[in-house]
Amino acid sequence: MDDGEISKGDKLIMRGLKFHGYHGVHEAEKKLGQKFLVDIDAWLDLKKAGETDNLNDTVSYFEIYRLVKGVVEGPSHNLLESVANTIACSILTAYPPITALRVKLGKLHVAVQGTIDYLGVEIYRNRPK
Template sequence: MEGVEDKLIVKGLSFYGHHGVLKEERTLGQKFFVDVDAWLDLKPAGISDDLSHSFSYVEIYRIAKEVIEGPPQNLLESVAQKIAIATLKSHKEISAVRVKVGKPHVAIPGPLDYLGIEILRRRSDLTE
């Protein structure tokens, strides 16, 4: 991604939030799943074996938690956008971020694991 092929992966996060268009979704809330991939240069950490040359997974967890547990959004697209932009703005070393947000409890007349969306945002998207 933009010249950097290394990526940090945070997969399977689960938080409770109140996002959705339906009144019941906003009142009762539900579980949301989040995966985040962040592209950055991990070579210095690989060479030095020094944590100060790496990136804290906890930071991505914190951002996702704040957005999911924060103010309600109508659309999953908006939730993912907020996570992606907050990640890029807070961490200049990240060149791109992919965010996947899913919700397992939806009004669909049949079995499913979850419905969701996935977005990819690059640092260059911040200037638009």
């Protein structure tokens, strides 16, 4: 998907969500777990909420946070790609006003030779038409 397709318009922004999960292909990752960092962009029309100042006219950050927490802290996946896709599909299913989504997911502690902030994936999903 072309990033330009969804990068315009209103969106909810969630940055730096941190959770402890048990994802990875190595047994130690599944047993000990590790910290994961999640950023979310959720595109939806925010005009009505801006006019009414009513939570019912938008999607709650808190509800998205709880959903993401449930996925990251839930059942183990081998790949970050699978975790990110599960987050995206779950959000799009639960919140029909959201038309598109960006999920950025990173592992903060990776056994690599060198200094890193994190390693991860970023996916974009549009609501099926």
